[in-house]
Amino acid sequence: MSSKGETAARRTEVRSAGGAAPVPSRGVFILFAVACGAAVANVYFSQPLLVTMGRDLGMSPGLVGSVVTLTHVGYGLGLFFLVPLGDAVDRRRLIAAQLLLLVVALAVVASARTPVILLAGMAATGLLAVVTQTLVAFAASLAPSAGRGRVVGLVTSGVVIGILLARTASGLMADFAGWRSVYLASASLTALLALVLYRVLPRDIGARPTTLRYGQLLRSTITLFARERLLRLRALFGLLIFAAFSTLWSSIALPLSEAPYFLSHSEIGALGLVGVVGALAANAAGRLNDRGLSRRTTGIALALLVASWLPLVFTRSSLGALVVGVILLDLAVQAVHVTNQTLIYALYPDAGSRLIGGYMVFYSVGSATGAIAATSLYAVAGWGAVCLLGAGFSCLGLALWVFTRRSSSGPAVEAGSRGEG
Known part of the structure; x- marks a missing residue:
């Protein structure tokens, strides 16, 4: 059994993680x-x-x-x-x-x-x-x-x-x-x-x-957004990347179920296995964040997100191009999402649930926007227009990164860099 001194040392080691265990x-x-x-x-x-x-x-x-x-x-x-x-x-x-x-x-x-x-x-x-x-x-x-x-x-x-x-x-x-x-x-x-x-x-x-009552707890979520530029910025990144993500995944079954593929629901669903490759590869984003490279990781990932729509345009003529586009898109979205959550949690670890819950509201808005817009657009303008929509969301995200990168006040640091973009 550990001595009292060893136990105290262990608790000190993990205090910054927000727990005593x-x-x-x-x-x-x-x-x-x-x-x-x-x-x-x-x-x-x-x-x-x-x-x-x-x-x-x-x-x-x-x-x-x-x-x-x-x-x-x-x-x-x-x-x-x-x-x-x-x-x-x-x-x-x-x-x-x-x-x-x-x-x-x-x-x-x-x-x-x-x-x-x-x-x-x-x-x-x-x-x-x-x-x-x-x-x-x-x-x-x-x-x-x-x-x-x-x-x-x-x-x-x-x-x-x-x-x-x-x-x-x-x-x-x-x-x-x-x-x-x-x-x-x-x-x-x-x-x-x-x-x-x-x-x-x-x-x-x-x-x-916290000593906050439930109503105060909910109001404090809004207060955190009003106070923290980094939280607002990362929430906007989340909205845009998940709008792009949802643009693809809510509408991809439509061209695949038509000529020349006529794929079944099970075959279309198997495409999710391809997306897992990109999601797993993006685990490296967490390690890059731990090295203080969150801004660079975000920029590279958003550039990949924009690039992913080029092969996706050729979905109707090449399943290989679709696979490449899916991997790039899921890798990029996952990398930005991991970076977002790592940075915003570090702002106030004691308010981690409120920070992540509030951030994910923007994720939901982005996902719903992408799904509604993509399926509606496909009905009137086809797959090419859907790809332009997804690329548009992606380009907005990259433009936001470029703008905030130039105006931010210093490099990313782990525990609460308010000016990081």
Whole structure:
């Protein structure tokens, strides 16, 4: 057993991480990543299942489309109203409670016999899936400050991989055992994760709980945005990169399901496996952030994001070009996203949940904007116009980086460089 002196030294070592417990092993952070991917996947499972759901429950096409809308609305509300709670209560207990409530919501979806019950269950699923962001903030708080970028990169990879593979997994499971099996399986996995995380995660999260009441906690999120230029800037980067990300992934099934490919839903869903390559490769962004290269990483990644749309233009004539474009785009988005979260968390580690929750609201706005604009534009102007839209979002992000890079007041530093761009 460690002596009192050794214990005190260990706590001092991790104090900057926002907790009094020893730094967890890499295996625990991998568990964080798995839990993040499993939770966020629930937001995207329904996309390849809409037709089957609608037929099973006798829903009109317009009502079927609201399944996705309500799930994302629930997620957006959860980012603002639930994620900040991580700054006021024990995150270990909060995560377990949200996961167990998510199990209930998934069970409601799986057993729904009427459209009203299904839609209510989907909205609740989106609301509770924001446990993903509580997990990200908790992982960042447990990481040593010198290695926070690597930890955020690892955990965020789980989020992106969950998003990319959700459609593939749900399509395959639905073909094998029906659409309800997707949500029953997810409920079982979520219940298991709740138990494992409650047993594995540290109880002592340090002197982090705030004295703010719930209403004050929510208002302070807005105050943080008003106060911190870096937070506003990184939120804008997040909005633009996820608008580009959603422009691709919300519309790519349209040209692939038409001539000359006529790919099935399962084959289109397998494209998510290609995107995982880019997401994993972008883990290097976390290490670059730990070396103080966040500004350079952002610039290079945004340039790659712009470049990714050149091969994507040739999707109709070359699947190879599509693969290259997908890898570049996912690598770039993941790199900027990891950089964003690493930098904003360092501003106020004790307000990590509010910072990340507020930032992710912009992610949701960007994702919704890209999806709505891309699918609408494809219907009237085709795939080339969609690529121009995605390139436009990407160019805006790069232009924002160039402008703020010239006007920023110094190089990036790890703990709260307010002027970093």
